[in-house]
Amino acid sequence: MISKAVIEANNLAGNKGLDHLREILQNEAPHLLEERQKKERRVGLPELSNAEKGKVVLRFAPNPNGPLSFGHARGIVINGSYAKKFEGELILRFDDTDTSVKPPLLEAYQQIPKEAEWLLGFPPHRIVIASDRMEHYYEYAQKMLSDGFGYVCTCSAESFREFRVAKSECPCRIQEMSTNIDMWQKMLDGTFKPGDAVVRVKTGMELKNPALRDWPALRIQDTETNPHPREEIGSKYRVWPLLDFQSAVEDHLQGVTHIIRGKDLMDSTRKQTLLYQHFGWNYPETMYWGRVKVHEWGGFSTSQMRRDIEAGLFEGWDDPRLPTISALKGRGITSEALRQFWIELGVTQKDISVPLATLYSHNTKQIDDDAPRISFVRNPFKIEITGEHENSVTTSVHPNHDSMGIRTFDVSNNSIFIEKEDSDKPKLRLKEFADFDMDGNSAKFISKARSDKRPIVHWISESDCHKAKLIYPNNEEILTIDGVLENHEYESGTMVQVERIGYGILIDSSTIMFTHD
RNA sequence: GCUCGUAUAGUGUAGUGGCCCAUCAUAAAGGACUCUCAUUCCUUUGACCCGGGUUCAAAUCCCGGUACGAGCACCA
Structure with missing residues (x-):
């Protein structure tokens, strides 16, 4: 019956075209056409079942055996975002009921709430410490x-x-x-x-x-x-x-409505549901996410990091090689980038492995507009410039935003630095300045305007720079690259875009921590 | 071994029976703009794990297989 009608309709479409069918529908059942609108792609968090605005209570429950790491950020961001979306509450709970296998770290009780607030953009609504309960x-x-x-x-x-x-x-x-x-x-x-x-x-x-x-x-x-x-x-x-008992009782006492956590705790849900049945309680709605690995880091655990730090392998929890929140913050990753990153990954149960490039691209979008351009010359090579050139050069702080002002370099003493690597190019253009022909450690002025397609390199005048270093955290080691940095008055913590190198954060006036390309 | 879960482009992700020769992002390649290897913009490449079944119609439902992951702690 249906099949017959469908075949008939398909034949009709074949013979007289789809427009003919649309015409018929338009006349006989216009409502069907309206549903043909292309569905919008869902963006952001998936729906939360049984969620009522203002009545949602979620929690994030780390073990305070160390400060927060990259993986914890998922729990905070996802739970916190739902709490915000539904005008509900987020509980930060310290599950500190183990004193031997994963003993709590005292500093973490102070640090975690601060890191959570930084990640969320608002403080958790309640803080519960299991050992107080x-x-x-x-x-x-x-x-x-x-x-x-x-x-x-x-x-x-x-x-x-x-x-x-x-x-x-x-x-x-x-x-x-x-x-x-x-x-x-x-x-x-x-x-x-x-x-x-x-x-x-x-x-x-x-x-x-x-x-x-x-x-x-x-x-x-x-x-x-x-x-x-x-x-x-x-x-x-x-x-x-133990966790399953403590968590189950506490969730009930706090009125938690939704639990979103790793799928390794699926059996916890089942265990706890059996306990809830005994007590005559209703178990919260649950959602799970899968395991996340980062290509560049592989797996990592708080306990292992703690051992490595205590063994002196790392400087501390904020060592830039470590996947902790404090390290990422110190390296110039913004909380907004972290939020977008985790929300984009969503709440799927797949075990995934993501490259840091994804996080970095979110971060670039956050910082580029506000990052002043600055010149850092690695392995400086000093050259004398000769010829009839101007005595000062000005360039913009940010090429897309004139409002951020200009930078001025005094070149009257003819002494400038370029990167060693650029010094073997026979012809080059000093960015925003002029074309030069190289001759050993002197360079001859050719023209102010571009005369050909010679490569453009960045440079600094000797009178406007100071010795500085670029810290480049690698997987295993921290590389320090010596160089000269353009004089500036930016405060520590400012995100800058180091010309031809990448983004970085100022640790102090002569130290830049490399963030990413 | 028992139990549970997941499988869509290189990497993530949308999709809950006809809007799907499959979305978006990222990565890669090419190009435009640009006095940065930045930003922005454009283009291209590229995927429904396999095999059955149900149905007029399957990425979507069912069964089997395979792969990967997790739990079976007096850890969280």
Whole structure:
């Protein structure tokens, strides 16, 4: 029936042309034609399901075991952008419940909120520190035990692994509720030592996904010999929640509506959903992104960076070779470029590998309009200029923006620098100045106007420059290129465009950190 | 091993059954403009993992395969 009609219509189109069909539609069903408008390409973030303006609560929960890195920026930018878009809230939460494997770094508690604000353009609406919220976690742990959907398990990790694989229940699972409460007290009071006992959630040992079977919720840490780095916490608690429990309870307490995180935490969602069912709560909407690698960096981890810094391989967290937020900021990457970069990548579950060129192109767009042009001569080669040339040369600070002013070079003493590499060109044009013919370390004036297509090179007059260096962070090492820099009065932190070289940021009046081409 | 997820140009990304001989960006190549190897602009090259199926119609739905990734921690 339909097929017949379609064939008929197709024949009609074939015989009399599409316009004929349009005419018929125009007469009989004009609304169908309106839908033929080409759909707009979606730009920016994908839709957020079940999101109501003003009622969206998102969170970003890093472990403060170091300052933020490039990868963290994704969590901040994506969650923060949704919070902004829906006029909701972004919670910055410190998941600092591990004191031995990934111990928190005290400085990070100060640094992360600042970096988050820089990235977002606004401060997070709430800051929550898990280690301040221990009483809440204890409360729900107890409820879990007294309501019978949690138990204290004294099996070793190894033997429980066997139960998990075999889909069989461990002996602790059938303990009386009162026994569990009793053992919970022994966890708290120190009768049990680290490794002796954990609290587990009863999710079911027969679950087909082994990751979900009676997962551990709280464990004991030796905070006597290994205290929590926050002084106010220190050795105060022995029993600590694991991520899945802490995060699940805290998300509920904070009223989180949407969780957007890496897809490596998909099983966390499933574990936590089972816990939510026990408590009778509704799990937030979730979205995931895949793994990101950067061509130039490969993988990187905060823990590894911390070890390398402590081993003296890097100067600190802001070492320009490191993929940290502070390093990128110090190298002249703008927060707007980082935001656009992450939003462009979107929230897909694909594992991707991106080149830094993508980030750099966003950054160029941000900085070029405001970056004053400046002349830096690498490996300076001094030449004497001869002939009837003018005594001073002026050029613009920015070729596209006259309003940024002019630069003036005094060439009355005939002494200028060009790059060593340019010195073997027999004929060259000193940019904005004049054509010269080279002869060893002197150059003869030919004409002010361009006389031919000789290469244009940048230069600096000796009287208007000072010794300077260009810092060029490479993958492994930091190259320093000596040279002379045009005199200027820009403040440290100014982004400049170094003529014929690329963009850079002024570290001080005679040091430029190379940003990118 | 068990479980889960993903697969569109070199790299990212749009696309949720007919607007798709597939979008946009970036990269590459060429060109215009320009007294920077900058910026801006134009052009070109270039992709639906494979095999079945459903349907009048599949990048889109289903099944199988392959590849890659993740979880199965008393880490986050």
